[in-house]
Amino acid sequence: MKKDKLIFELLEDEQKRQEEGLELIASENFVSKQVMEAAGSVATNKYAEGLPGKRYYGGCQIVDEIETIAIERAKQLFNAEWVNVQPHSGAQANAAVMLAVLNPGDKILGFDLSHGGHLTHGSPVNFSGKLYQPHFYGVVKETGLIDYEQLRATALAEKPKLIICGASAYSRDWDYAFIRQVADEVGALVLADISHPAGLIARGLLTDPLPHCHIVTTTTHKTLRGPRGGLIMMGKDFENPWGLTTPKGEVKKMSALLDSAVFPGTQGGPLEHIIAAKAVAFHEALSDSYMKYVLQVKLNGAAIAKAFVDRGYEIVSGGTDNHLILIDLRNKGISGKAAENALVAADITVNKNMVPFDDKSPFVTSGIRIGTAAVTTRGMKEKEMEKIAELVDEVIKNPEDEHSLKKVRKSVHALTEKFPLYE
Ligand code: PLP
Numbered sequence: 001m002k003k004d005k006l007i008f009e010l011l012e013d014e015q016k017r018q019e020e021g022l023e024l025i026a027s028e029n030f031v032s033k034q035v036m037e038a039a040g041s042v043a044t045n046k047y048a049e050g051l052p053g054k055r056y057y058g059g060c061q062i063v064d065e066i067e068t069i070a071i072e073r074a075k076q077l078f079n080a081e082w083v084n085v086q087p088h089s090g091a092q093a094n095a096a097v098m099l100a101v102l103n104p105g106d107k108i109l110g111f112d113l114s115h116g117g118h119l120t121h122g123s124p125v126n127f128s129g130k131l132y133q134p135h136f137y138g139v140v141k142e143t144g145l146i147d148y149e150q151l152r153a154t155a156l157a158e159k160p161k162l163i164i165c166g167a168s169a170y171s172r173d174w175d176y177a178f179i180r181q182v183a184d185e186v187g188a189l190v191l192a193d194i195s196h197p198a199g200l201i202a203r204g205l206l207t208d209p210l211p212h213c214h215i216v217t218t219t220t221h222k223t224l225r226g227p228r229g230g231l232i233m234m235g236k237d238f239e240n241p242w243g244l245t246t247p248k249g250e251v252k253k254m255s256a257l258l259d260s261a262v263f264p265g266t267q268g269g270p271l272e273h274i275i276a277a278k279a280v281a282f283h284e285a286l287s288d289s290y291m292k293y294v295l296q297v298k299l300n301g302a303a304i305a306k307a308f309v310d311r312g313y314e315i316v317s318g319g320t321d322n323h324l325i326l327i328d329l330r331n332k333g334i335s336g337k338a339a340e341n342a343l344v345a346a347d348i349t350v351n352k353n354m355v356p357f358d359d360k361s362p363f364v365t366s367g368i369r370i371g372t373a374a375v376t377t378r379g380m381k382e383k384e385m386e387k388i389a390e391l392v393d394e395v396i397k398n399p400e401d402e403h404s405l406k407k408v409r410k411s412v413h414a415l416t417e418k419f420p421l422y423e
Pocket of ligand 1 (some may be wrong): 089091120195219229230
């Protein structure tokens, strides 16, 4: 068959964009060649509804081995007793958890999207806010830190069945032990969605939620540096507290409920090529070189936060414990949208982001979110974080000055050329 020139030329353009530009989107990373190879492998051809050893299709003996290895590696990496590696994405992992533990109309308590939470934690535009009754906690205005007292007060008043912690734009560690204590007080389960800092948690650089939270979900493609996908884990399996049943009406342990909420609950056949790529990524994440990588991600986070603070920027919560910072641009007289557009024109990719107590809409926003996971994969260190802050600052000060944007773009290309991707 003739090669699809149109698409492959576009993919080459995308590769060039990634190579030449500065990738500061906190949820993105660059996978290794072997992760990409597994993701583009023949396993894409295989249907395998079910779980290893219990499939609804023949010919699964090899993908069974692949999926079993992925499960065992994920267990080792996160010190989990039980894992399901099949969710196609982070959103689907959360959907499966909610399907397993909630009935439509049940109350949930999540971190407010406009303060840094995720759509799947109860937003009215998402299934989680449409099917369930969402309540929210936020951050303290003065500190930008999670308002644990508000969390507890709302939990006591509303008695949710599920408390969700974890975020898309929160730069600090979490007090999972406190949240579990509150959940025990009101008879709720706790879901920790560690999509963003999963790699840092796996290697012990942030508090581990698995000993505290009943269920933990994550994406596999952010700091974890695997293919796009999701994971559901439990530190310890447990008897479901409410006599919840599988579709067949059987009362089972939480692991069985979660497995059946993934398939047949919310998905069809698992993506075995992506599961193979997840297995490769977990193997990499267990290595010494990945440990060095996550340490540097965190050092780079601190370095870039300091570099922006030194230039008069307001960082929500004043700094970071992880790989991301949320910058409040209100003292710079530019919206998140205008900043994002100007930065993209200089080949610097960030995303506009609401900041807590934002007065602008989600389409405009007052902030930008910056992450260090991708640039650290390229080999950049503290010195380069300083340079990146200088370049971003230059753009934000002169967002409409074509000459200045061109100059910054040239500096971006000179910097990225020194840290090649996919040589
Ligand atoms: N949960 C959190 C905290 C996230 O930040 C994201 C994605 O950004 C997701 C879930 C959803 O992941 P996905 O895009 O793979 O569905």
